[in-house]
Amino acid sequence: MALKRVWISTSNYYNGNNGRRLLVLHSSEGAQSYQDLGNFFAHGTNQASSHVGIDDKVRGTIGEYVKRNNSAWTAQNANMVAVQAELCTPSGASQGWSRQTWLNHDTMLRNAADWLREESNATGIPLTVLTPSQAQGSGRGVCQHKDLGQWGGGHTDCGPNFPMDYVMELAKGTTQQPPPPPEELEDMFNVQFVGSTARLVIPVQYCKGKSKLCLASPVSAQVRLQFSAGKDVTRDLGGDASQNTDIPEPNNPANAQTVLVTLNSGNGSGITGSYSDRT
Ligand SMILES: [Zn+2]
16 A cells, blocks of 8 residues: 655755665654654754655654655755655664664554655666665665765764665565464463563463464564473563574473463554464
């Protein structure tokens, strides 16, 4: 489905372009919604703009400030050859955010991927990640602001941990969709919300005979097997819990009284993990 683009006008742009060859991703390092970013660009005194602003609020909706055929003011000498997007992040994200923190903003990343695909379709710029020398030379494709070097203003966004590979997979539609859980799994656990954490409690009878747990969503997660008092085992599944995870002997889950799966979404939103006991 096409992105809904909410128009917020600005006078900070050049008419036309010099032949677009770059799709450039930035982080706003301040405004955390497309509305706030649009209001910032709307002030002529700020002398800055971007084509669109992409936040983590609503899947499928972004802000648009400069039309595609005109040139925004955000990457110095690259402006006339680029179509550009700001990811709405707090100050310090480009240097401070880990890969997992970026991945926790899945709505923003998916909106960004949709924007890349739509711009690629409209302009013919390929969904190919460029090296800095290609981006600063004559390459046609996708890059971050940091890849433009001094020629593009000498900025560091989106940063070293930005998951460009994941966003590009989404943009090209090559990301494997996790298989839907079987119907009977719908009722087999209950979810407790504690602060920013969702805890899935799975009755032990569903774990009998299983030595693997499978979580369908790339969120950080812990699996806690509760045995008799004092013998609980905690297994940290790490940043990407989408792969099957062995529960090692002698802690066979068939002997556990309960299995708790805790999914941490970071900011408390977007908890989409599901549980399956399939092997
Ligand atoms: Zn930038």
